[in-house]
Amino acid sequence: MSENKLNPDTRERILDFAEREFMAYGYEGTSMRMITSAAGVNLAAVNYHFGSKEGLLREVFRRRLGWLNGERLRVLTTLEEQAKGTPLKPSQVLEAFFGTLLRIGEDDAHGGMTFLRLLGRTLTDPAEFIRTFFASEYAEVIERYKLALFRALPDVPRAEIVWRLHFMLGAMSYAIAGTDVLQVITGLGIGDAAGEALDAKSEAKKLAERLMPFLLGGLRAPLPSAMAAAKRAAPTRRRASDLAEKKR
Amino acid sequence: MSENKLNPDTRERILDFAEREFMAYGYEGTSMRMITSAAGVNLAAVNYHFGSKEGLLREVFRRRLGWLNGERLRVLTTLEEQAKGTPLKPSQVLEAFFGTLLRIGEDDAHGGMTFLRLLGRTLTDPAEFIRTFFASEYAEVIERYKLALFRALPDVPRAEIVWRLHFMLGAMSYAIAGTDVLQVITGLGIGDAAGEALDAKSEAKKLAERLMPFLLGGLRAPLPSAMAAAKRAAPTRRRASDLAEKKR
DNA sequence: CTTTGGTTCAAACGTTCGTTTTATACTAGG
């Protein structure tokens, strides 16, 4: 008896091609025959290695999310050790959480843009088993980062921080999904002002550069209550900003 | 021959229940039998009234998006007329675009939270016919609002504005989809700090109150280039903010 | 060599899918 020697070729091939097909057509829209014929393996191999189609999807994500969320926890722990008890800056927390993810886009060894797109598209899938799977995969890392943000923004109500974490996840998820109405309308991907097509790695880098400031700006925006108070005090005032809106 | 007298009951019933089922299980995950048996109509009625399952989905969205995007155009036109040629404020543009959408959540006559969730979940669906459909439905309104933002932020590179519009759409889409990892982990919906369940209308109102400041903060965040320049000038400085991050 | 257990394969299983067909009722116009 060989000690649990699975055939690495077939198993990994299935995962690689499943990742791509699920990304392109969604979970329900992808048949096992599409995957196995693309991978050049027998149809029954999926059920042999992963038990079921659901099991296959779970393994596709576990393979990537296990590494990603482990890395996220590791990076956050390192930052907190370096800070020696003082709260981290919000930008550090965001960089650790979103930067670690976005760097996958430039790293084909961990799935590259294919996996990022798959993740973005699957995070809003309503299927019950997918949602509970993500919940368990993300539970620890979300909890840790939530606490880090609470400490980084001690004067902001915690409920408000949770809301904004929610919004940031959304902006990221949708941005990496890359099925945007804007993109479809403009034809190509977002690309450049000139509109030339970009390879996946440049695309990932541009995305990260653009997304991080947006998230930070959203996270630190005035609270609704603060805005209402400001409006009462000086109804027409404009807020200072590094952006183009003129200072008052 | 009666002049195109469709049976409003059956047709509308199908649309109403299709909306709900598609929201709960996704397009591919919903069978026509699920819809027709929930609506209490004959299976063949869908093909009779809408031609196909794809045609049904398109009509589900056309019914709502037609009104929504018409309203968006109307509101923007009114604002621009009132401004008499001067650029609008970014907050006005966002309010017109996102506020008009979010108010649907409180308005069951236009689909309420059911439609908002369906929209959020379907915007990232990779199916080709869905994406091209959305592209054509949104083309005009996106173009108009893009130009309004260009005028509202004349000193910001246009490519940057398109990126941020993209991110804002994502934050909104994901937020209204309401299938967030955070929500699954915390059990209930986002609800309140106390965690009590909220009815759909209060939920919609809370969401709008929280989302709009976030979007505005993200839209007006410092540009990547500005941040790099600031970092060169004073590497450790903190930005002033109405939020809690303390000034140094 | 024989045996054993992990792996691949072709074929078939029963179910469910979207769609079509055919027949029947109902509603006006002539």
Add this chain to the structure above:
DNA sequence: CCTAGTATAAAACGAACGTTTGAACCAAAG
């Protein structure tokens, strides 16, 4: 009354689905 035209109904269609079966293959252990 009769007749189109519209709408609903029940039943069936072929195709595609996820899964299972049972035999074949193959490397290593006994």
